[in-house]
Amino acid sequence: LNIGLTSDTIPGLIRKTQDKRFVYDAYRRLITMYADVVMEKAAGIEAPEGRGIRERLDKKLEELKTSEGIISDSQLTSENLMTLCEEYKLLIQSNLGDEFPDDAQSQLWGGIAAIFKSWNGKRAVSYRNIENIPHEWGTAVNVQAMVFGNMGHKSATGVAFTRNPATGENKFYGEWLQNAQGEDVVAGLRTPNPLNEASRTSEDRDLQMLDSVMPDIYAKLDQIQNKLEKHYKNMQDIEFTIQNNHLWMLQTRTGKRNGVAAVRIAVE
Incomplete structure (x- = not known):
């Protein structure tokens, strides 16, 4: 979700929506999912149970909510989310040894490649063996324009x-x-x-x-x-x-x- 948000495109989306909080909420979601699916799982990095990049990022989110005295993600301010995004990037760099991509094309092709790689993941192969699904079928990737359900209370x-x-x-x-x-x-x-x-x-x-x-x-x-x-x-x-x-x-x-x-x- 939210592929294409970068330092170049974020200002434009803020101008279009007039909603800075929404944009950075979408951005932190992109960082979380991309790091988990593309940069860790698709890269073949097998983290110990409970210590994957997703768990580490979620822990950082919970720490921020605790420090701010809030319960729900929806209570985070745009400033909270901007800070969180930068902390996420540092955490990704230190744990995965690579930077979160700040280029829309790199994000897109990284996501596409991750889907294709998932066809040969251990769980996918085991599932096909159990269900007698041919391994040569392969999988498809749909690239769709985003619509956002996190654009406020009318969404x-x-x-x-x-x-x-x-x-x-x-x-x-x-x-x-x-x-x-x-x-x-x-x-x-x-x-x-x-x-x-x-x-x-x-x-x-x-x-x-x-x-x-x-x-x-x-x-x-x-x-x-x-x-x-x-x-x-x-x-x-x-x-x-x-x-x-x-x-x-x-x-x-x-x-x-x-x-x-x-x-x-x-x-x-």
């Missing part, structure tokens, strides 16, 4: 299923986070909010639902998920981002479901 990100993947019930089901990016949801970095009443659990009873906070956006999302299931004739797993009250669909694929749900979905 968000989420994942959803056209049916409940645990029960197969024909009700729109999912979770979302305000002022966040997709990784926050899938990596469990923050407790996600329920999409609607059908998505509520005992753990998120007090959290706001998307259909209450952004009813117009939710209505559009609901229409789209219905179209997707009718088109693909299967339960869909979808990812979406809301940038300044505009809904963007990122991905749809056949959703995974347990045995009980599979039977009910097949029957219905």
Whole structure:
């Protein structure tokens, strides 16, 4: 995420958005993910358990939050984030022996190469052996323009299923986070909010639902998920981002479901 943010492009994005905090929040996310995926894992560096570059950067983030007396990442100021980005770069240099690239093309091609290398990673090879997937298939890389769910309180990100993947019930089901990016949801970095009443659990009873906070956006999302299931004739797993009250669909694929749900979905 956020490939292309450099010392040359950051000032332009700040001028365009008039939101310095958002830009540096996106930048620190880029640094974290790039160092983890491209500079460590794709480079074949095997760090001891719990001592990888991602863990070290996350520790630095938590130290800053503690020193500032805040709990959530969203409470960090633009100045906090600028300081954090510089500390991240120093940490990367000292631990990985290489500088975080300050060139958009270098970042892009580094990311592309990392995806191709991942096809031959140990876990990927083991998975293909277990699932009898041919090794010669290879993988593809999609390069997409960014939309940002962390551009303030009119922005968000989420994942959803056209049916409940645990029960197969024909009700729109999912979770979302305000002022966040997709990784926050899938990596469990923050407790996600329920999409609607059908998505509520005992753990998120007090959290706001998307259909209450952004009813117009939710209505559009609901229409789209219905179209997707009718088109693909299967339960869909979808990812979406809301940038300044505009809904963007990122991905749809056949959703995974347990045995009980599979039977009910097949029957219905």
